[in-house]
Amino acid sequence: MINYLRNFKNFYSTKQIVQIRVFFLLSIFGMILEILSVGLIIPLLTLLVEPSFSANLTNILKIYGFHIASEKDLILLSIFLLLFVFFIKTLFLTYVSFKQTKFTTNFKTEVTNKLFNIYLSKPYIFHLYNNSAKLIRNLHDSTYIVIITKSVLILMSEITVVFGIFCLMIFYEPLGTILTFLFLSISGYLFYIAVQRNAAKWGASRKFHEGNRIQWLQQGFAAIKDIKILNKLEYFLNSFSKQNKITNESLFKEQYASSLPRLWLEFFAIVGFIILFLILINFKKNFYEIIPIVGFFIAAAFRIMPSVTRVMNSIQNIKFGLSVADTYLKEFKSSTDSEKVFLNPTKLKFNESIELVNINYSYPNSTKKILNNLNIKIPIDTSIGIYGESGVGKSTFLNVFLRLLEPQSGKILIDGQDIQDKSREWQNILGYVPQNVYLSDVSIAKNIALGVEENLIDMEKVKKCAQKTNLEQFIKNLDNGYSTKVGELGERISGGQRQRIGIARALYNDTKILVLDEYTNSLDNENEKKIINEVNSLKPGRIIITVSHKDSTLKYSDFIYKLTYKDGLLKQ
Secondary structure (H helix, E strand, O other), rough: OOHHHHHHHHOOOOOHHHHHHHHHHHHHHHHHHHHHHHHHHHHHHHHHHHHHHHHHHHHHHOOOOOOOOHHHHHHHHHHHHHHHHHHHHHHHHHHHHHHHHHHHHHHHHHHHHHHHHHHHHHHHHHHOOOHHHHHHHHHHOHHHHHHHHHHHHHHHHHHHHHHHHHHHHHHHHHHHHHHHHHHHHHHHHHHHHHHHHHHHHHHHHHHHHHHHHHHHHHHHHHHHHHHHHHHHHHHHHHHHHHHHHHHHHHHHHHHHHHHHHHHHHHHHHHHHHHHHHHHHHHHHOOHHHHHHHHHHHHHHHHHHHHHHHHHHHHHHHHHHHHHHHHHHHHHHHHHOOOOOOOOOOOOOOOOOEEEEEEEEEEOOOOOOEEEEEEEEEEOOEEEEEOOOOOOOOHHHHHHHHHHOOOOOOEEEOOOEEEOOHHHHHHHOOOOEEOOOOOOOOOEEEHHHHHOOOOOOOHHHHHHHHHHHOOHHHHHHHHHHHHHOOOOOHOOOOOHHHHHHHHHHHHOOOOEEEEEOHHHHHHOOHHHHHHHHHHHHOOOOOOOEEEEEEOOHHHHOOOOOEEEEEOOEEEEE
């Protein structure tokens, strides 16, 4: 566990490490206030049970210029002082609790944002080989990182408190404190061995099963149409029910284990108190000596036991979270292979043509070439169509062309210039329209200007793009016009309108190359013909590349190429 905690510092920035050190210093000051608040109990109890102590204390105060009229006034003054110290302590700890909670909340936000950024910055090949449910689960598990951080802060503050009060107990009653402490330490250790050694295993189990539950939930909502049409509701409900039961069983183990320290520590504390009382009876004959010490130890126990419970729960939480922390550490270390992000990439300019020269590609751990010495030259103001059998590599060709996948060899040239180190600038002139256009449940305007803050959307530009894609009349007939929300994944509008919004989105970014991937598959003949005509009208000053298996979609292209199994060559 110590090694994990050492590595855990990699999560923190320099500023956050400084804040943690400040929290440690604050915990020391909190310990001093705790010592004062608990330490004042013995003098107060002694005043109440031993009259001679009151007289002696009054005389001592007179020496320093404090004149107390009576024993009653002295007791009231002591009570006021005790209340004042407790008030200051409570006020201080309230402030510290606020700052710690704010720190852990901000930390969770930063960790989640950082991991999300790492995932989105990964090369496209990473997402081809990783399940999105797993990535979502890892993002969800950032809660564990916060729990560990909070637990570390609790350990710092509570251990200092326990240490301070323990030293005060040693000062007042060395023998009784040491023997009681030995008993509690041995009992606590045996309890830890018996119960807590499985904490890390239970934490890993809970993480795994919670991930599976999230995955089933995701699948259930994503496949809702298939579930209803194919009448598979019972299957999904039963599958989720089984996983939910397993997850809750792992959660039960965690919660049960977390309740045990408090229950058994109370018992051990009572036994320890009895041991102390027996020691005091045997070694202190004066009853008036015993009462204040017993009262002090009771007050100390009331303060220490919650701290000890929180310490043990914090250790347990850290153990539960270690497996998750390990995952995060690995993901953070893997950020080195993330793609460089350009906030404002420039746009490449071309006047003549785009050329693919000797492009070769094969997937990792595979010797089969999907693309083999692929060559093609596309002049400006041209539309081309690409077709081929299923599985021949059409999607791979598109991904390489879009620079989502890096070819093993070959070049992409613009007007004869290699774009090897200009992938983002290249992508900045590309417009991509897939078969299933991604639409968010926001307004039509925001979907067209995807990724642009609402206050920065150029509505005139949005309307021009809508005009070019024959969306204008459709939008005018809507109650809220361009502010109309389209529903999750665009479920409130037709397939034809979804595709038009996808094309309008590409145009909004002033794309010079329009890539259409099976974009008419879900359309009827009438809508297909309309959209093809709209696309062809966009050809001047652009290159249009259409990938489809439908002859009706490709026949309007200037040139048609076939992608073959044999050698990956495009043939006219």
